[in-house]
Amino acid sequence: MRFVDEYRDADKARALAAQIAALCQPGRRYKFMEVCGGHTHTIYKHGLEDYLPETVTLVHGPGCPVCVIPMGRVDDAIAIATRPEVTMTSFGDMMRVPGSHGSFFDAKAAGADIRMVYSPLDALETARRNPDRQVVFMAIGFETTAPSTAMTLLRAEAEGIENFSVFCNHVTIIPAIKAILDSPDLRLDGFLGPGHVSTVIGCRPYRWIAAQHHKPLVVAGFEPLDILQAVYQLLAQLAEGRCEVENQYKRVVPWDGNATALKVVNQVMELRPHFEWRGLGFISHSALKLRERYASFDAEVRFPVPGVRVADPKACQCGEVLKGVLKPWECKVFGTACTPENPIGTCMVSSEGACAAYYNFGRFTRVRVREAVRA
Numbered sequence: 202m203r204f205v206d207e208y209r210d211a212d213k214a215r216a217l218a219a220q221i222a223a224l225c226q227p228g229r230r231y232k233f234m235e236v237c238g239g240h241t242h243t244i245y246k247h248g249l250e251d252y253l254p255e256t257v258t259l260v261h262g263p264g265c266p267v268c269v270i271p272m273g274r275v276d277d278a279i280a281i282a283t284r285p286e287v288t289m290t291s292f293g294d295m296m297r298v299p300g301s302h303g304s305f306f307d308a309k310a311a312g313a314d315i316r317m318v319y320s321p322l323d324a325l326e327t328a329r330r331n332p333d334r335q336v337v338f339m340a341i342g343f344e345t346t347a348p349s350t351a352m353t354l355l356r357a358e359a360e361g362i363e364n365f366s367v368f369c370n371h372v373t374i375i376p377a378i379k380a381i382l383d384s385p386d387l388r389l390d391g392f393l394g395p396g397h398v399s400t401v402i403g404c405r406p407y408r409w410i411a412a413q414h415h416k417p418l419v420v421a422g423f424e425p426l427d428i429l430q431a432v433y434q435l436l437a438q439l440a441e442g443r444c445e446v447e448n449q450y451k452r453v454v455p456w457d458g459n460a461t462a463l464k465v466v467n468q469v470m471e472l473r474p475h476f477e478w479r480g481l482g483f484i485s486h487s488a489l490k491l492r493e494r495y496a497s498f499d500a501e502v503r504f505p506v507p508g509v510r511v512a513d514p515k516a517c518q519c520g521e522v523l524k525g526v527l528k529p530w531e532c533k534v535f536g537t538a539c540t541p542e543n544p545i546g547t548c549m550v551s552s553e554g555a556c557a558a559y560y561n562f563g564r565f566t567r568v569r570v571r572e573a574v575r576a
Contacts, residue, residue, distance in 0.1 A: 236263070237395035240421060241261050268547040281337055318338070372487055420446075
């Protein structure tokens, strides 16, 4: 398959692995963070850690949009969804995310009208077909999905659809990376930059990471060779004494981003003063809300919400996993009390969650299986 098979070529992967090993300095260990959950799944689905020297470690970042939603926001959404006049619409990943009193699935089983959709336009179509219902879209995601939410609101306004609103939980990647860099818990040598987010914001916003924190960042694609090449580029920068932002994913990511998408998001949304992230706490100016002009489409304005901060279960260590402090298998309940069928934390729920990646692809321990690479 063109543009897929050539990025999964095992011979090229072995050649890249040899080049990566040659760049590693004797006695030095390297730790790189893949910010995006999509990268995490590629790494463990294809066993990419087995292609890397023992001295190179990849850790997970806060780039899974479902994983970073705190329990309090889930409770707020369920409070709206259980109102008799409301039809809540949501992406499938959010349906099993636990709040303090259960998930969307639990609320649906108890009688709430909650429906899975594939896009905000599907939610808007639900509002068109059900003018007697208040249809709410549970908007989540980084800058990748914010433009589609913004465009849907503009369409709802243009068509005069008054029974549609959005519960906005869109977050922004740059403040999250800053919070990681400011954390004393983790020492990093560089970043694999998020591919999907960068299709919207471009590469330019990451330059401060290199300039102020002296950490190289390479925006990477999602195929195995993309990630191995990005690791090679990071090591090459370190070996040459450079610290820059590079774009490995040039076939998709423009350096300056998507101006049209950024314009429509800026038209409809603005930064919140602060927003709580699971595992990272409150981060200033790290999430989006609807501008006052579009308050009539804001579910937080239209409906009362509890707005109560809820602590994660004590057994759950999603926060440490999201910060890269722990590998999923180091969590006390990983694979035992916490599984995809019975998730305690969001990292096991989402299709982009690190714990789900480890569980689904058999990465239960630190042991690396190298026989396939050596063959």
